[in-house]
Amino acid sequence: MPELIAKSALEGRSLALGGVTLAEVEAGPITSIAVLPGAAKTVAKGLKTIGLAMPEPNRFAEKKGARIVWTGREQAFLIGVDAPELEGAAVTDQSDGWAVLEVSGPAAVDVLARLVPMDLRLTACPVGSALRTQVNHMNTVILRTGDYAFEIMVFRSMARTAWHELETATHMVAARASVKI
């Protein structure tokens, strides 16, 4: 078996501009958990071994470096740890399929407001929210990780496009803030 080198989608790039920081995040293992019909209880038992439970719609939860994110009806992503034995669920490794970007800083919400068709202000989108929506035309999962921080999950094949969109929006927001009226 040849020695393969793991490479991140964006080579760990980052950008800081006008109170916004963009950075790639190393998310670790990402596992899709789809609960089979009628198996909610056995899956709950399996998840309990790592101190987690299936999340409520539009929410994520964390425990000791493990994160579980709502991604659909009877479906979640387990991020950051290897999946435990889960009976009654379709478990799929998706680690290679996603790129994760962090947008943080006081103006992060203004950057995302230009690209996302949702109200991401803290009142409408509290910390712990996990939203499946779009960044421009890309499907995404947006996690509200802090008052001034978001993680944006996109398909890995879209990583550079997502970066470009966010970078452009960050420049726009910074340019606008620099104009004295």
Place this chain on the structure above:
Amino acid sequence: MRLTCPLCGDRDRREFYYYGAEDYLHRPPEGAPLADWDNYLHLRDNPAGVTKDLWYHEAGCAQWLVVTRNTVTHEISGVELVAERKA
């Protein structure tokens, strides 16, 4: 236009894909007369008033939805999950 997905909440139109009339949920049983299939595949009402359509929450939870709306007032009076409807 906005739709309130039963799972995701109030969302923009661009997240959804329109499929067609809700009639597609009522597939005739095996051995049904040809007229039923003709009706199922081709014949659609065009009401001025309340109608039901199928929408797909493509950029959200990936669920099929039955949307009840009024073609005259544009009021949306109901959005239900196909997966959780009573047969």
